[in-house]
Amino acid sequence: MNSKFWISSLFLSAIIIGGCSSGNTRSESESESNHAMDHSDMDHEKMMEEMEGMDGHMSHINPIALNDSTGENELAIPPLLEQKNGIYHIAAQLGTTEIFKSVQTETYGYNGSFLGPVIRVNKGDTVTFKTSNELSEPTTFHWHGLEIPGEGDGGPHHLIQPGKSKDVIFTVNQEASTLWFHPHPEGATAEQVYKGLAGLIYVEDENSKSLALPNDYGVNDFPLVFQDRQFDDKKQLNYKAVLNEDGTIGDTLLVNGTLNPKLTVGKEKVRLRLLNGSNARNYTFQLNTGDSFQQIATDGGFLNEPIAISEITLTPGERAEVIVDFSKFNAENDISLVNEAGNILLPFKIGEHKTRETTKSLENLNDFAVTDEERNLPVSKRLELFGMGMHVTINDKQFDMNRIDFTQKQGETETWEIYNKPDAMGGMIHPFHIHGTQFKIVSIDGKEPSASLHGWKDTIAIEAGQTVKLAVKFNNKGIYMFHCHVLEHEENGMMGQVEVN
Numbered sequence: 185m186n187s188k189f190w191i192s193s194l195f196l197s198a199i200i201i202g203g204c205s206s207g208n209t210r211s212e213s214e215s216e217s218n219h220a221m222d223h224s225d226m227d228h229e230k231m232m233e234e235m236e237g238m239d240g241h242m243s244h245i246n247p248i249a250l251n252d253s254t255g256e257n258e259l260a261i262p263p264l265l266e267q268k269n270g271i272y273h274i275a276a277q278l279g280t281t282e283i284f285k286s287v288q289t290e291t292y293g294y295n296g297s298f299l300g301p302v303i304r305v306n307k308g309d310t311v312t313f314k315t316s317n318e319l320s321e322p323t324t325f326h327w328h329g330l331e332i333p334g335e336g337d338g339g340p341h342h343l344i345q346p347g348k349s350k351d352v353i354f355t356v357n358q359e360a361s362t363l364w365f366h367p368h369p370e371g372a373t374a375e376q377v378y379k380g381l382a383g384l385i386y387v388e389d390e391n392s393k394s395l396a397l398p399n400d401y402g403v404n405d406f407p408l409v410f411q412d413r414q415f416d417d418k419k420q421l422n423y424k425a426v427l428n429e430d431g432t433i434g435d436t437l438l439v440n441g442t443l444n445p446k447l448t449v450g451k452e453k454v455r456l457r458l459l460n461g462s463n464a465r466n467y468t469f470q471l472n473t474g475d476s477f478q479q480i481a482t483d484g485g486f487l488n489e490p491i492a493i494s495e496i497t498l499t500p501g502e503r504a505e506v507i508v509d510f511s512k513f514n515a516e517n518d519i520s521l522v523n524e525a526g527n528i529l530l531p532f533k534i535g536e537h538k539t540r541e542t543t544k545s546l547e548n549l550n551d552f553a554v555t556d557e558e559r560n561l562p563v564s565k566r567l568e569l570f571g572m573g574m575h576v577t578i579n580d581k582q583f584d585m586n587r588i589d590f591t592q593k594q595g596e597t598e599t600w601e602i603y604n605k606p607d608a609m610g611g612m613i614h615p616f617h618i619h620g621t622q623f624k625i626v627s628i629d630g631k632e633p634s635a636s637l638h639g640w641k642d643t644i645a646i647e648a649g650q651t652v653k654l655a656v657k658f659n660n661k662g663i664y665m666f667h668c669h670v671l672e673h674e675e676n677g678m679m680g681q682v683e684v685n
């Protein structure tokens with residue numbers, strides 16, 4: 185299609201609907217669209233100039249639809265990596281992987297050719313992550329969601345050269361949660377993740393072990409890493425060829441690296457730990473039948489009690505844990521996890537087996553609360569996210585490794601106010617992530633967040649025009665990144681640094 189025509193019609197539709205569109209937007213309220221238009225005049229010319237040169241690449245919408253999973257392959261379950269005398273070995277490696285039948289695709293992985301293991305740690309344990317770089321390029325090991333001293337965080341300052349190793353020693357000091365890890369080298373994060381560097385971290389504690397939750401790994405408790413990819417004619421991952429400055433998306437979904445996956449489950453309650461590990465695509469997860477399921481956890485811990493929902497949106501970097509009760513379905517039912525467009529992400533095959541009795545109710549999972557003190561704290565850090573493509577900024581600045589943008593005292597809670605300033609196109613969702621902390625969402629546009637967000641978070645989807653207030657506390661010292669988790673926005677400079685001392 186003629187790109188200018190496509191872009192101008194897109195612009196026109198942006199005016200008509202007054203916001204970013206279907207695939208990448210959670211809601212379009214009228215106030216939002218009016219707000220977006222207030223800003224459009226001054227930015228209009230600059231944006232139109234940019235769009236002329238953009239070669240049809242725009243991800244204000246998700247222009248590439250996902251293929252349905254045919255369900256022909258059983259979902260891969262990553263190996264569990266447990267400690268041996270407190271030590272975990274984690275190596276970034278090059279390899280080839282048979283994603284498509286009889287085709288070898290060049291990939292990256294941790295302790296293997298593609299993706300990584302699930303690293304399981306226990307609260308209170310002092311552990312050593314022995315990391316090594318067996319790639320032919322520098323990388324880092326970043327632990328997304330982990331409260332860890334800055335020097336072990338694996339941000340862009342912590343490059344490990346090929347053939348080199350680094351030990352990261354720390355004490356696990358946060359509650360049970362599903363975290364993840366991935367590289368974070370400046371300029372190569374998006375490509376390295378795209379090629380397969382990502383894995384999960386499970387934090388367990390006394391609470392998670394005593395609750396009546398499904399917790400048999402790979403039996404009734406499943407990790408699900410969602411990543412969309414665009415393969416070339418030779419079924420290779422040619423990142424530079426498909427790179428989109430506003431977020432690289434593809435037509436092919438891999439779940440745990442499996443193409444066309446299906447998951448065989450018992451006739452029982454099953455726990456799904458969802459990670460949006462994509463570079464840029466958002467997913468609104470639903471059951472094809474419209475049935476509800478229960479959300480039990482956010483990024484950094486359990487909700488206070490399970491909540492019944494019929495859909496949940498995760499932007500890149502975000503996690504949620506949900507429980508689907510398959511005891512009400514049987515083998516004849518055609519049950520799948522689908523996205524907002526109805527694309528089949530993961531079909532389920534329901535067996536007759538049962539792992540355990542599921543009569544125990546699930547209540548009192550946690551005691552999370554936003555206190556009055558946190559609610560009434562004045563704003564001490566203001567951030568404005570703005571722009572698109574190569575021109576994304578935070579407070580009008582692009583990332584500079586030699587600039588500290590903010591400082592904060594260890595153990596002190598501050599209120600961060602983050603505004604996603606719309607552009608002439610309406611703008612897009614920026615998933616905002618802070619390293620080294622789990623924060624609380626105090627408000628979104630002055631209102632209480634939904635029950636789904638009433639828990640510990642490290643990444644929050646901020647829609648165009650929205651202002652969020654977060655209560656942020658760092659329990660460790662060091663330099664931490666904060667950034668948009670659309671990996672191409674991060675690469676393009678939508679990132680800053682806070683020094684905690």
Ligand SMILES: [Cu+2]
Pocket residue numbers: 613614615668669670673678
């Ligand atoms: Cu962004």
